[in-house]
Amino acid sequence: MDSHGQYEQQVVWTVTATDIGPLLLAATRDGLVNVVFHATDAVRDRALERLASRLGAEPVEDPGSPLLAEAIRQVVAYFAGERRDFALPLDWSLIAGFNRQVLRELASGVPYGTVVGYGDLADRVGQPGAAQAVGAAMGANPLPVVVPCHRVVESDGGIGGFGGGLETKRRLLALEGVLPEPLF
Numbered sequence: 001m002d003s004h005g006q007y008e009q010q011v012v013w014t015v016t017a018t019d020i021g022p023l024l025l026a027a028t029r030d031g032l033v034n035v036v037f038h039a040t041d042a043v044r045d046r047a048l049e050r051l052a053s054r055l056g057a058e059p060v061e062d063p064g065s066p067l068l069a070e071a072i073r074q075v076v077a078y079f080a081g082e083r084r085d086f087a088l089p090l091d092w093s094l095i096a097g098f099n100r101q102v103l104r105e106l107a108s109g110v111p112y113g114t115v116v117g118y119g120d121l122a123d124r125v126g127q128p129g130a131a132q133a134v135g136a137a138m139g140a141n142p143l144p145v146v147v148p149c150h151r152v153v154e155s156d157g158g159i160g161g162f163g164g165g166l167e168t169k170r171r172l173l174a175l176e177g178v179l180p181e182p183l184f
Contacts, residue, residue, distance in 0.1 A: 009055045013048065014063035015039045016072045019079045019175070020168045023145070026051055026059060027067045031089030034142045037164035054094060075145070081175065084112035086146045099137040101125050106138075107147045113176045117155040139163050145172065 011033070013026040024039035024047050025032065033055070036047040048059045062068065070088065077083035090107075092100050105125050110116045118138075122130035138149040144164060150172040154160045162169035173179040 009057040011051055011055055011057045011059040012062035012065040012068055013051075013059045014061060014065075014068050014072065015044060016063075016075060018075060020164070020171050023075065024048075025068055025071050025075070027065065027071065028055065028091045028093070030091035030093070032067065032071055032143060032146060033091040033094060035144050035146055037144065037168060071146075078145070079175065084176075088146065090143060090146070094142040095140060098125075098127070098130075098133060099140050102134055102137040103141055103143070103147050103149075106149065106152065110148060110151045112148075113178060115151050115153045115173070115178055118152055118160065119155055121152060135161065148172075151176075151178075 009028055011026055011028055013024060015022050015024050021037065022039040024034070024036035024044050026034040026047075034047065034051060036043065039047065051059050063072070067089070074083055074086050074088060078086070092104070095103060102121060102125055106116070106121060109124065110121075118131035118134040119128075122128060122134045127133070134152070138152050139161065141147055141149045141163070144150070150162060150164075150169045152160060159166060159169060159173075170179060
């Protein structure tokens with residue numbers, strides 16, 4: 001790295017309030033790189049430490065960054081039921097290989113208000129029988145909500161697991177009209 005920091009990866013972050021609790025949004029010059037659920041202080045601090053070690057740069061709080069400001073606008077519109085698709089540049093550098101392949105297919109191929117089975121998603125990326133690996137990819141998703149891992153469910157109708165917690169997954173699916181609104 002030279003003294004001007006040209007090669008340094010810049011990471012900016014902010015926390016925004018949503019219907020499912022505070023979300024941490026982090027971005028690099030290439031795009032949104034991380035979305036973290038339940039971003040209370042302790043969770044946020046751990047996530048920022050992980051980002052610093054993975055990306056080699058100390059994340060800087062900057063809600064005014066154009067990319068983060070746009071991400072916040074789109075997230076708010078999504079939770080208000082006014083936006084169905086996210087149109088944000090994404091930085092896939094926190095995930096690679098099969099997991100990245102599966103998540104890219106999910107992002108482009110499973111629209112708002114629909115769900116897909118773990119096994120179906122495995123078939124779509126040419127890996128029939130890899131349903132468990134798809135489940136692991138969903139658990140490793142660095143961009144939940146924006147890359148909609150909440151839309152992946154069990155083929156027998158079960159809701160499946162979810163890194164953000166099952167209540168969060170239910171609320172996201174209810175927002176998209178896939179499930180009835182939770183009663184409480």
